[in-house]
Amino acid sequence: MGTNKFKFLILFVVCSFSLISCQNKRMEEKYNWLGTVSAPQEYPMEVYKGAIIADDFSYGFDAIWGTQNTGWGNEGGTMSVETRLMEIPNKLEFTWYSLVERKFYTGKWDLDKEKINDLFKKGFIDQDNNKKTTYTNFIVGLAPKGRVVLWINGPGNQTEVGAFQAHDTIITKEKAYENAKYMLKEGFADRMLDDPSYETFKPEIRAKIKEQGYPNPDVYEIYRERYNWKPSVIVPEGGEWIDFGFNNYNGEQENLFAESLHNDTYQKRAVPKFCGFYWRDKSKNRYAVWIDSFDEKEIFDLFQKLGKEEKIDLVIKVNPDNTKASLSLKTEKQELPITKAKIRLSRKIE
Template sequence: MKKIIILSLLVLLFGACKEKTKFSYSVTVSAPEEYPVEVHEGWLMDDQKKFICAMPKAGKEGGGWEYDGSKAGQGGSKIPYHLNLTYVAYAEKKFYTVDADLPVDKILEEFNKGFDVEADHKVDGEYPLVHDTYNTFTIGAAPGGVIVIWLSAGHHRVEICRLQAKEVFVDRNDFYDNANERTQEGFFDKMFEIQLPEVAQEEIREKGIPFGLWDNYRERFKYRFVLQPYDDKDKFTFQSVGYFNGEANLFYLPNLNKNDYTLVGIPNIAKLSFTRYNTDIEFNDQEMLSVFKKLQSKHPNKPMDILVVPTFMYKDFKLSVKCEDEIIPLTKYQVKGVWGG
């Protein structure tokens, strides 16, 4: 009888956890570093079309596609059903607006799914893995009105959806408090010079804006990192991988021992730890897209391995991508450093 009662309580507890529909989160806005944006106005609404929170007005946002943007006191706990956002894209000299329903089931699924993370205290001499979930709702804005929404927490980040914003007219005096005699065109020209890095300004003048790039980043491939040490005793002990599509994953032991393939975007930066050493490796987006697509065209639906081969005494690393019996060396990655020993 006692076992039946305990089992019933566990079932009820599992059901309650599974059906959780409220999660506390902050709301942020982000953009690629070279293509900053700034919020004009916007809000999130719940399933009753009631206001949850405003979009954070924290000035220019352009810290990078992989970052969450500034926290400016906006957030909620109800699952958002609708997004409204109007913003200025300084590189394009345009205002954009997006007014769209959100994939509620996907948001709930990811909140409930969460992730495993190391606890902040040891148990029996080790840091156990504990379950956690996301605490930030980020709206990313890229050139061409590309809107991508992520949930994130620390080094965990997952894409929720991609939306399309459309160009809209907003009078610069309604947006900018310091009204003056500048025309709308004059306002855009001046803010282009102020808000964009000089390198980005020159590149846009010479090559234009690479529309479509951020949708290319969203293509997924099935792959994993494989260590090929000269000492067979060495192994991965930790992986933190950020992807060009804005997502990020942490992989701990014992999950690393499973050596599973994951369906994710191309890697941006990988922080890899081994038995004695650790390193940070940055990848080139165009090289990774080219190599992955080439291998996938020749080996359809076959998973790939990014081979990580340390040189003597772990002074450097040689990387390549393998699919079945074909190996393509990588040449444009950067090893940012090697530590430990």
């Protein structure tokens, strides 16, 4: 083999390794992320042990996290760890005690690393500073019957990236590690649930449970059902719709503005729980509208009536001085009024 050919072969091999190395680096892009726990307000969960696991890092949970029930999809606390860039996790494992059900649940699951990596890489624009950013937290949702949902979130955005099923397990006082033995004390769940001095529930949640009982445990699966919908705000002539932020019952959250608002179209989304937006009138005065809450039964009944195959507009029509707004769900064939939502409207914002 001639010298030139030999040099070319060496160069080819080196370039090939460099290319593979570059590809691996691209694939294994690293991010700064933390973890937290979410549970329904009515179903407090006691963290026993868990971890969000990447090849180069494991974010752990144990009994120090205590009782969690910030609301489905809402962040709990976070434990600070040494700040560094981590790979996207590929596994989740979790064991917890469901106080209402008096049961321990446990499970280990593989995560869709590729899907999560793509979402982190794509990121989104932060409306507050108009700069591209990405997700910073993993939220482990613990629901009755051993249901687990994993979300990722960042400013104004939260996305479901996995749903799993745990199985019940038995942990005895003898088997439990020292810091978790309190969960096995006789009457622990009763005290946490029934004694108001423990403040496990907010007073309004305690009153709601007393009046209506605990929610149907299957509702956290029903919340995940998706419909093909988009927001549609109608402001007075000459006005401008500026943005639209909303949380859905399944714990997801979106914030549309500028390009994302302009390009928004029908997407498979869960039923909305809260939304709010700003608009300007023809004189450039700015106003805000907040739908603080929909009536759960009404909004689910209306979406179910229209069905998952229809393109649905969530229509919010604002009157000229921002003192009234009418709401409806609309398809090509019909329009159904939403009458029980709690709406707040601002005065002119200087």
